[in-house]
Amino acid sequence: MAKRSIVPFGPQHPVLPEPVHLDLVLEDETVVGAVPSIGYIHRGLEKLVEKRDFKQYVYIAERVCGICSCGHGLGYCESVEQVMGIEVPDRAKFLRVIWMEMSRVHSHLLWLGLLADAMGFESLFMESWRLREKILDMFDETTGGRIIHSVNCVGGVQKDMDSTMLNGILEAVKDLEKEMRPVADTFLEDYTVQSRLKGVGVLSRERAIELGAVGPMLRASGEEYDARLLGYAAYPNLTVEPVTSKDGDSYARCEVRIKELFQSFDLIREAIGKIPEGDISVPVKGNPSGEFFMRIEQPRGEAVYYVKGSGKKFLERFRLRTPTTSNIPPMVETLKGCQLADVPLLILTIDPCVSCTER
């Protein structure tokens, strides 16, 4: 048997913008085990719910993570609204979907860029991030912020979009879709990319379900599950089909995310076509009393929100389980048996969001 050695990976590592630490157990070049240790970005945001009133806490919930900030705001607001029995106006529901899908596009483009960077494909990284700027510009125009938007509030949304903005989004989506095709072809058909991704880090459907994988990680293994089908916001009025792939390897995960990009373009167009006129928020009276458990589909997978209030201005408990938390055990599984050189790539294929995970 080859001699075993342990190689530390992280916390400061060029491939990830965020700190995460792994101890890799190696036999020669092959990884036989991986021990993740997290906690570098733990801030204690859930506890802060006792110091901020439930309307202010939306701003904290959005700052759980800068990439999925729109989704966290949405998840928190929806769960508080369920506790208080607030019916949100239809226009607000559609606006939420439009912003949520735009944030999915920006998140997936960001991930594609980081994947290309991890493979050393620098020009593809630059191209993906160049395309992402178009979506950020639209965020800037419609919400006033590039990364943190603060559009969701308890009872609806804070900002309305007029027809110029909606047409601007349609234009941007049209441009983006046209420019995305060649990039998608490079990711899916380029020989170099395929040789790095195909057959690397295979996760079978059974193991994916057993280990509790969520989001694109689960769908790449062939399981049709998408939390958008649960019907929050305006999703019941739109056509959502889970995008799946069979192989369960890194290539399948990349394929699922690229197809979801095009699905999001369609959803944005459909939502803009169907958006009704009307109010964007309802006044909120009283304080939340009771508890609710809410699931939404973030770009990285299913996120779970739990809120508990006892009729006071401050909530008693807010709990958040993020998609990356559930995807860490499947990641450790895919790392076993891989080559050391593939480790950064495999960590990236779960689309880790460490800030979300550690809160």
Place this chain on the structure above:
Amino acid sequence: MNKVSKSPWLLHYDASSCNGCDIEVLDCLTPKYDIERFGIINTGDPFQADILLITGGVNSQTESVVKQIYSQMPEPKVVVAVGICACTGGVFKECYNIRGGIDTVIPVDVYVPGCAARPESIIDGVVKALEILDEKQAEHKKNGGGAHGISK
């Protein structure tokens, strides 16, 4: 500033931010903002970095990592705190695991506010850091350090 006197290399570390400022730091490298045109390169290696960009407040676990990275960088070095959390702790200031801004652990030269800091202001902060780097370089030379020497 009239000219850039050298090609400074950046090191980026996320002390405990929400990711927002980190992706904006990366954004500065990509075609729209492209700070590489000033000869600025993002490196992953503290031993070759001149400017340290730090995002987020400091918590108990990252404290030692921040100190270690800072000590590994060669003299002269400049620290830029990016985002309001890195400056003061920001919205997370009252969290039980946050100690406050980066300046509670290592000396900071430039503060870039914003939540999330926009790429324009990050670039502005880096350009200010370049001036400070020049001053530190001159002082370092005067004190007998080599032009590019690493302090032992």
